[in-house]
Amino acid sequence: MSTIPLVVRHAGKKYDVEVDLDQPGEVFKFQLYSLTGVDPERQKILVKGGQLKDDADLKTLGLKPNQILMMLGTVGELPKEPVGKMTFVEDMTDRELAQTMKTPVGLVNLGNTCYLNSSLQCLRVMPELAEDLDTLPPTGSSGGTLFAGSQPSDLAKRLRDMYHDMKNQTTALQPLVLLNTLRMVYPQFAEQGEHGRYKQQDAEEAFTQILSALNQSLTTAHPSSPSFIDSYMSGEFSTSMRCAETDAEPEITGTEKFSKLVCHITGDTNFLSDGLQKSLLETIEKNSDVLGRNAQFTLTKQIVRLPKYLVVHFMRFYWRRDTQKKSKILRKVTFPFELDVTDLCAPELKTKLVAVRDKVRDLRKAREEQVRAVKRARTKLADASGESSSTSAASASASDEYESEISRLEKEVEEAVDPTLKGDKTLNSTGLYELIGVITHSGKSADSGHYQFWCKQEIEESQDAAASTAGTKAVTVGTTTQKEEPKWWRFNDDKVTVVDQSKIETMMGGGESDSALILLYRSVSF
Known part of the structure; x- marks a missing residue:
């Protein structure tokens, strides 16, 4: 008997099989049936050469030890005629439509409230926040009643209720209850101008204040465990303060929590990394015990904890005394879709991150090569024969060439993760972040103009959007689908549309059009 070991991939899993080459293909299929539960006929x-036939002579297929084969097919009976009555879109309730359709819900502008709408949509991108909010006590019998003594906990509950409502409707929602609660908890957002109209506000201030209220509420509700903000969005600096005027002054060291990184914009700031580096090195004036007077001190910060979600704030607004307004810095500052922050980290943390970061990049490169190889094989064979079965076989063959390398790299990435970071889903273990959200501002000052939010679509969302967008394609390899061009949701208050990622590249600044104000990054997954 002549047997060889093979690896069969099915539904994201791998199966090791000892195959007898003297037996026909049907016997091999029954072996897989015992492992996967997929009937041989399916x-x-x-x-x-194509699909394996029941009477195929395995010895003629050129199979090699540990070769990876791809199997398609589902467990269970063949689909039967639906028992229930077919439901048409026009007959669905709002709840059923919301669960069926993929387009997210917008928020109505209630009069200069685009700053709030963009902030609320940005917070909704992080599903762990909604899960944490669901642990809060019920809103209570007051329902939509508003009280002058509203507390941060009321704001958190209103946000939770609003997110629930957004899941179950397809039309834009009016966040009136939450807006009024925000104005009661933080009166600066209730400021009015001429003719009694509410003024435009700074989206970054609203974003920060709402996060503060949520953190306070969640911490109070669950004092024994860290809140979502403390665990998923908070990092930590190590700090060192030295006197720039004398070495006799002792160095002061410590730690400091942060909820965002700040990008300072000056005349020589061209890239996000430039502004972030400047924010970690400050000159301050304070009393020197040695000199007996105020002196210049240098404060240096290094990151010692990286959270899963990283907020970056562009300091685009500054106070102008002549106009008595918060004016906007229009300078162009380039930001990346993938942010590497290892150079901002303390040496000990950087050492832990660099090894796995490099492995992740190698793995990503191998996966991209696999996708390109599959696409080339499919295109070449389809152009030559036009046969779908041959095209599938060619795709599988091209994919198999990279499977062993990808499997090896996946294992190396897992092994490279430092034990102190492994298993903690609230941390970043690679030093790499992907951009998933952008709050932009158009106009000259924070007191005017317009705010919007832009959110990167996930793979499934992008496929659905691509189905109705000309020129967008997807390439499937095994159970993983790779997008050729990422798509983004544009939240312009109540209007939600799809844009290409190239649109995000125009938000670097340089004019009064949409400029990035807040970037939301998420730890790169592998």
Whole structure:
């Protein structure tokens, strides 16, 4: 008997199989049936030359030890005629439509409230926040009643209720209750101008104040465990303060929490990394015990804890005394879709991150090569024959060439993660972040103009959007779908549309059009 070991991939899993080459293909299929539960008649095993047939002579297929084969097919009976009555879109309730349709819900502008709408949409991108909010006590019998003594906890509950409502409707929502609660908790957002109209506000201030209220509420509700903000969004600096005028003054060291990184914009700031580096090195004036007077001190910060979500704030607004307004810095500052923050970290943390960061990049490169190889094989064979079965076989063959390398790199990435970071889903273990959200501002000052939010679509969302967008394609390899061009949701108050990622590249600044004010990054997954 001549047997060889093979690896079969199915539904994201790998199965090790000892195959007898003297037996026909049908026997091999029954082996897989015992492992996967997929009936042999439903199995499609991709081998050289097309699909494996029941009477195939395995010895003629050129199979090699530990070769990876792809199997398609689902467990269970073949689909039957639906028992229930078909439901048409026009007959669905709002709740059913919301669960069926993929387009997210917008928020109505209630009069200069785009700053709030963009902030609320940005916070909604992080599902762990909604899960944490769901642990708060019920809103109570007051329902929509508003009280002058509203507390941060009221704001948190209103946000939770609003997110629930957004899940179950397809039309834009009016966040009136939450808006009024915000104005009661933080009166600066209730400031009115001429003719009694509410003034435009700074989205970054609203974003920060809402986070503060949520953190206070969640911490109070669950004092024994850290809140979402403290665990998923908070980092930590190590700090060192030295006197720039004398070495006799002792160095002062310590730690400091942060909820965002700040990008300072000056005349020589061209890239996000430039502004972030400047924010970690400050000159301050304070009393020197040695000199007996005020002196210049240098404060240096280094990151010692990286959270899963990283907020970056562009300091685009400054106070102008002549106009008595918060004016806008229009300078262009380039920001990346993938942010590497290892150079901002303390040496000990940087050492832990660099090894796994490099492995992740190698793994990503191998996956991209696999996608390109599959696409080339499919295109070449389709152009030559136009046969879908041959095209699938060619795709599988091209994919198999990279499977062993990808499997090896996946294992190396897992092994490279430092034990102190492994298993903690609230931390970043690679030093790499992907951009998933942008709050932009158009106009000259924080007191005017317009705010919008832009959110990167996930793979499933992007496929649905691509189905109705000309020129967008997807390439499937095994169970993983790779997008050729990422798509983003544009939240312009109640109007929600789809844009190409190239649109985000225009938000670097340089004019009064949409400029990035807040960037939301998420730890790169592998």
